[in-house]
Amino acid sequence: MTMTRALIGAALTASLFITPAAAQQAAPLEVPAKSVPVPSDVSPQMKKIIGMPLRTNWDIHPKDGAAWKPVAEAGAETLKKLVPGMMERLHVKVERTTIDGVRAFIVTPERMRPENRDRVLVHVHGGCYVLNPGEAGLPEAIFMSGFGGYKVISVDYRMPPEAVYPAAHDDAMTVWKAVTKTTDPKKTAIFGTSAGGALTLAMVMRAKQEGLPLPAAIAPGTPMSDTTKVGDSFVTNAMLDNVLVSPDGFCDDGAKVYAAGHDLKDPMLSPVYGDFSNFPPTILTTGTRDLLLSNTVRVHRRLREAGVEAYLQGGEGQSHAQYIRDDTAPETKAVFEEIAGFFAKHLAR
Amino acid sequence: MTMTRALIGAALTASLFITPAAAQQAAPLEVPAKSVPVPSDVSPQMKKIIGMPLRTNWDIHPKDGAAWKPVAEAGAETLKKLVPGMMERLHVKVERTTIDGVRAFIVTPERMRPENRDRVLVHVHGGCYVLNPGEAGLPEAIFMSGFGGYKVISVDYRMPPEAVYPAAHDDAMTVWKAVTKTTDPKKTAIFGTSAGGALTLAMVMRAKQEGLPLPAAIAPGTPMSDTTKVGDSFVTNAMLDNVLVSPDGFCDDGAKVYAAGHDLKDPMLSPVYGDFSNFPPTILTTGTRDLLLSNTVRVHRRLREAGVEAYLQGGEGQSHAQYIRDDTAPETKAVFEEIAGFFAKHLAR
Numbered sequence: 001m002t003m004t005r006a007l008i009g010a011a012l013t014a015s016l017f018i019t020p021a022a023a024q025q026a027a028p029l030e031v032p033a034k035s036v037p038v039p040s041d042v043s044p045q046m047k048k049i050i051g052m053p054l055r056t057n058w059d060i061h062p063k064d065g066a067a068w069k070p071v072a073e074a075g076a077e078t079l080k081k082l083v084p085g086m087m088e089r090l091h092v093k094v095e096r097t098t099i100d101g102v103r104a105f106i107v108t109p110e111r112m113r114p115e116n117r118d119r120v121l122v123h124v125h126g127g128c129y130v131l132n133p134g135e136a137g138l139p140e141a142i143f144m145s146g147f148g149g150y151k152v153i154s155v156d157y158r159m160p161p162e163a164v165y166p167a168a169h170d171d172a173m174t175v176w177k178a179v180t181k182t183t184d185p186k187k188t189a190i191f192g193t194s195a196g197g198a199l200t201l202a203m204v205m206r207a208k209q210e211g212l213p214l215p216a217a218i219a220p221g222t223p224m225s226d227t228t229k230v231g232d233s234f235v236t237n238a239m240l241d242n243v244l245v246s247p248d249g250f251c252d253d254g255a256k257v258y259a260a261g262h263d264l265k266d267p268m269l270s271p272v273y274g275d276f277s278n279f280p281p282t283i284l285t286t287g288t289r290d291l292l293l294s295n296t297v298r299v300h301r302r303l304r305e306a307g308v309e310a311y312l313q314g315g316e317g318q319s320h321a322q323y324i325r326d327d328t329a330p331e332t333k334a335v336f337e338e339i340a341g342f343f344a345k346h347l348a349r
Numbered sequence: 350m351t352m353t354r355a356l357i358g359a360a361l362t363a364s365l366f367i368t369p370a371a372a373q374q375a376a377p378l379e380v381p382a383k384s385v386p387v388p389s390d391v392s393p394q395m396k397k398i399i400g401m402p403l404r405t406n407w408d409i410h411p412k413d414g415a416a417w418k419p420v421a422e423a424g425a426e427t428l429k430k431l432v433p434g435m436m437e438r439l440h441v442k443v444e445r446t447t448i449d450g451v452r453a454f455i456v457t458p459e460r461m462r463p464e465n466r467d468r469v470l471v472h473v474h475g476g477c478y479v480l481n482p483g484e485a486g487l488p489e490a491i492f493m494s495g496f497g498g499y500k501v502i503s504v505d506y507r508m509p510p511e512a513v514y515p516a517a518h519d520d521a522m523t524v525w526k527a528v529t530k531t532t533d534p535k536k537t538a539i540f541g542t543s544a545g546g547a548l549t550l551a552m553v554m555r556a557k558q559e560g561l562p563l564p565a566a567i568a569p570g571t572p573m574s575d576t577t578k579v580g581d582s583f584v585t586n587a588m589l590d591n592v593l594v595s596p597d598g599f600c601d602d603g604a605k606v607y608a609a610g611h612d613l614k615d616p617m618l619s620p621v622y623g624d625f626s627n628f629p630p631t632i633l634t635t636g637t638r639d640l641l642l643s644n645t646v647r648v649h650r651r652l653r654e655a656g657v658e659a660y661l662q663g664g665e666g667q668s669h670a671q672y673i674r675d676d677t678a679p680e681t682k683a684v685f686e687e688i689a690g691f692f693a694k695h696l697a698r
Contacts, residue, residue, distance in 0.1 A: 026400025
């Protein structure tokens with residue numbers, strides 16, 4: 001009996017600490033099916049979001065921009081209806097505008113805090129580069145403006161079928177150039193979630209390449225930082241993340257339609273492969289069930305390797321971008337207050 | 350066709366953004382079985398660690414300290430053999446000592462950096478409160494000393510069957526008191542992984558309760574912060590984390606044997622439920638496959654809610670505590686250099 005236990009102990013330890021010599025063949029791990037309850041240590045609002053079934057029709061594959069357009073429009077129609085309530089609860093106003101030919105919205109808190117009076121945040125929305133046109137891209141901008149007390153310029157960039165890569169990037173850069181002409185870049189930040197998180201990273205990389213000013217800080221939320229399907233949580237959180245569901249679902253397909261044949265490994269579309277040197281301080285947000293958990297963590301590490309001040313936050317049980325759903329969830333407020341505080345620390349007044 | 354797409358779009362969006370009124374019953378999510386390959390974007394050394402099969406005999410359940418002892422001894426025998434190589438590669442020396450009756454090791458870099466000469470780190474090893482006695486608890490202390498250039502005092506605390514709760518906590522506090530008598534607390538930190546991460550948190554809570562000095566910073570690695578089985582990744586990463594494997598496995602059982610009937614929800618054994626006010630700056634480490642990913646993220650959030658400077662880092666594809674396995678893995682070096690830099694920033698010279 002004692003001998004058996006000793007052998008078990010040795011086996012336990014052998015699998016705990018291994019030397020290179022003891023390395024084994026790396027066969028795939030076969031993980032059995034499991035029944036996953038809603039986590040208990042989250043707010044009632046977040047329980048509702050996390051407890052939703054897998055997104056309906058996550059495996060649609062519209063083949064081009066024309067096929068995506070009605071999908072995007074129908075989605076936007078539903079989303080737009082939520083915007084007035086968000087504006088009211090968070091006490092912000094929204095104004096539609098055009099900046100050097102690019103469609104945009106200006107989101108302003110009803111009462112601007114004195115320290116934020118000269119600060120401007122640029123927002124690039126998410127939606128796999130094909131979804132959330134117009135007001136549908138506004139929720140995150142409204143949350144940031146409302147919880148953080150910042151003026152936000154949200155770029156309503158071109159998407160398929162109107163235009164493909166690099167149109168969204170170009171539009172974002174046009175707005176960025178315009179903003180930095182009228183606002184001290186030290187008083188600016190860029191933020192966005194998912195495709196907007198990738199755009200945030202790509203904008204800094206392009207600004208570096210083009211010799212443009214950089215923002216004082218950025219907040220890429222669960223960035224779509226790798227469209228080449230690399231990232232462990234693409235597998236480990238597949239069919240668990242109820243938003244993106246699978247790397248073979250609608251979202252990566254949408255990005256491919258936008259890329260329109262452009263190399264997906266180009267850092268403009270997969271910024272994890274880009275150059276992070278001289279990046280401004282960066283705050284990243286993800287969730288423990290996020291299909292892009294790995295691709296958030298990987299960006300965090302690349303930033304740290306480049307010596308950049310980079311801060312990571314993660315939401316218990318949250319799938320992809322679930323912190324930009326319900327402004328009444330305390331988890332949502334916490335995420336945006338964290339980002340707002342990070343910006344307050346790094347932006348000049 | 351257009352109509353169908355429009356409906357799909359509406360459905361997509363409805364599951365993206367929900368209002369409380371649209372909330373659904375939160376049935377468990379049924380996640381199918383999956384085959385999980387070793388992640389590609391990690392080092393060869395880390396691939397070997399991540400690619401190991403599930404720990405042998407993860408579901409053993411020794412019923413008491415006497416039953417655990419041979420398991421712990423056999424494991425320690427295997428681990429001890431790795432220690433000399435670690436010491437040699439990382440250029441540290443180890444000295445066995447006793448501090449006010451408590452067994453401990455003093456780990457010192459061969460060449461002490463001038464700025465670290467007066468700094469002391471206290472280390473509490475992991476192992477579910479039943480494993481890693483003696484030299485088997487040293488790897489993390491050696492990594493910290495070697496990569497960070499710090500003097501480390503590693504507490505070889507009592508475990509079952511020698512003693513049960515609060516013996517390990519008491520031993521750690523005895524060493525803490527002794528250290529703060531001879532070293533300015535502003536020049537100290539406490540760190541540890543797993544049960545050692547929980548002990549690190551519990552030590553700060555006890556120091557606050559007892560009016561003792563606090564360290565200048567702490568580094569709880571993937572802390573066993575909740576022994577009541579709460580934490581979403583206990584389910585989502587079960588049978589995927591190849592180290593802990595399951596919350597119903599050996600580790601939580603070991604903690605229960607140490608608790609010996611003491612309330613597991615006591616913050617001393619489940620520090621996530623404790624009071625985080627006035628905590629020193631804290632750096633937390635986890636991995637994307639970590640069974641304690643949620644319980645690391647939850648501690649991070651509690652710290653931030655208490656206004657504490659708290660920093661989170663996560664390893665791509667890593668299961669529980671896999672950053673303290675192989676000192677030749679670049680991921681290991683990165684984790685310890687990150688912690689060392691955090692300490693360098695917060696500890697007085």
